[in-house]
Amino acid sequence: MTTIAGIKVLIVDDLPENLLALSKIIEQDDRIIYQARSGVAALALLLEHEFALAILDVMMPGMDGFELAELMRGTERTRAIPIVFVSAAGKELNHAFKGYETGAVDFLYKPLDIAAVQSKVNVFVAMRRQQDEMTRQVDALEKSQRELLAMKEELRYSLQLRDDFMSMVAHELRTPLNTLLLESQLRGMQLDRGNADAFAPAQLRRMVARDGRQIKSMIRLIDDMVDVSRIRSGKLSIRATEVDLSVLLQQVVSDLEPQADIAGSCITLLATDGICGSWDDFRVEQIIINLLTNALRYGARKPVEVSLATDSGHAIVTVRDHGGGIALEDQQRIFAPFERVGTNTVREGLGLGLYIARQLAEAHGGTLEVASVEGDGALFALSLPMPATGA
Numbered sequence: 001m002t003t004i005a006g007i008k009v010l011i012v013d014d015l016p017e018n019l020l021a022l023s024k025i026i027e028q029d030d031r032i033i034y035q036a037r038s039g040v041a042a043l044a045l046l047l048e049h050e051f052a053l054a055i056l057d058v059m060m061p062g063m064d065g066f067e068l069a070e071l072m073r074g075t076e077r078t079r080a081i082p083i084v085f086v087s088a089a090g091k092e093l094n095h096a097f098k099g100y101e102t103g104a105v106d107f108l109y110k111p112l113d114i115a116a117v118q119s120k121v122n123v124f125v126a127m128r129r130q131q132d133e134m135t136r137q138v139d140a141l142e143k144s145q146r147e148l149l150a151m152k153e154e155l156r157y158s159l160q161l162r163d164d165f166m167s168m169v170a171h172e173l174r175t176p177l178n179t180l181l182l183e184s185q186l187r188g189m190q191l192d193r194g195n196a197d198a199f200a201p202a203q204l205r206r207m208v209a210r211d212g213r214q215i216k217s218m219i220r221l222i223d224d225m226v227d228v229s230r231i232r233s234g235k236l237s238i239r240a241t242e243v244d245l246s247v248l249l250q251q252v253v254s255d256l257e258p259q260a261d262i263a264g265s266c267i268t269l270l271a272t273d274g275i276c277g278s279w280d281d282f283r284v285e286q287i288i289i290n291l292l293t294n295a296l297r298y299g300a301r302k303p304v305e306v307s308l309a310t311d312s313g314h315a316i317v318t319v320r321d322h323g324g325g326i327a328l329e330d331q332q333r334i335f336a337p338f339e340r341v342g343t344n345t346v347r348e349g350l351g352l353g354l355y356i357a358r359q360l361a362e363a364h365g366g367t368l369e370v371a372s373v374e375g376d377g378a379l380f381a382l383s384l385p386m387p388a389t390g391a
């Protein structure tokens, strides 16, 4: 990370008057000047701050400027800090050589030439600014690259989903359509043969019921398709009205009785009365129907229990079955589109029901969770926020 303002410059000299003079010469709004009166004090500051430049007096009692520079070069954190030595001209030339060896960048000679000092320091500060700006740009570039990659991945996933979707929908529509086509061809043949018996009222009623089921399953498929595309494009909207959930559940359970009969199961409802809230009744019904259809489908012909209660400001609907259950490792996966559990002997749907149901729950500000022990049935819990009471 880089900081835009306040480039830090360290000056080290054992004499306070020198520090004062030097800091007066180089001070400017765009930099912060730190002063140290010994090598040790300088090291402490160096560990704490990120300096753009260190100006070191060569002649200091204790640790001299060159020794300090050597220590700086030997430490990862301070290795790259440019160093300017301040020395008395002529006197310390042999030291100068040593200074260059340790990687020093520049020299200033006493007595200090104010303009020379200022321009040197300005160059280093400007260099640091450029460096910071470059780092910032590289960071920004890397960030947008990461974002681009994430977008690409998202796009790839969307396209994949669309392809999966198209081929599955085509496949799923083909089955009932083929059945209907065969049926109508058969009827055509019967008509050609003048076989009126085939169209007796009882026969006709069965035909109509069969056709109705095929057509309904196609309509459901298309509805699911529309829902998924709404969800994926963020256009799923909730039309909330005042809903009495107990009444809604009674209705759904009684509507599904024939289906439960066919599945060799039955649904019992245990609901607290008068649990009301502001929800989209059509969508809530859809969630419950999805859960109940699953419970009947995967519930091994055993009874299914539905309950309704409230818990900390939420209405909680549970749907419990006693079928094969869902293994822990599959419990999150089943909420993703097209995910079905391979071990399930029943393979009827597209694997969209739970995906849509969870999205609908979340669109209400609620949740849909599963709890299950493999072999011992599954429990799905829908939680919907209720209006705050007494407000």
Ligand SMILES: Nc1ncnc2c1ncn2[C@@H]1O[C@H](COP(=O)(O)OP(=O)(O)OP(=O)(O)O)[C@@H](O)[C@H]1O
Residues within 6 Å of the ligand: 290, 294, 295, 298, 299, 321, 323, 324, 325, 326, 334, 339, 340, 341, 342, 344, 348, 349, 350, 351, 352, 353, 354, 355, 377, 378
């Ligand atoms: N009550 C349950 N018991 C056991 N497995 C379940 C249960 N509910 C769902 N599953 C598993 O989770 C999978 C995903 O369920 P989901 O409702 O999303 O799809 P589906 O029922 O296969 O198809 P669709 O609902 O689109 O007709 C199912 O295929 C099934 O393997």
Ligand SMILES: [Mg+2]
Residues within 6 Å of the ligand: 290, 293, 294, 349, 352, 353, 354
């Ligand atoms: Mg389902």
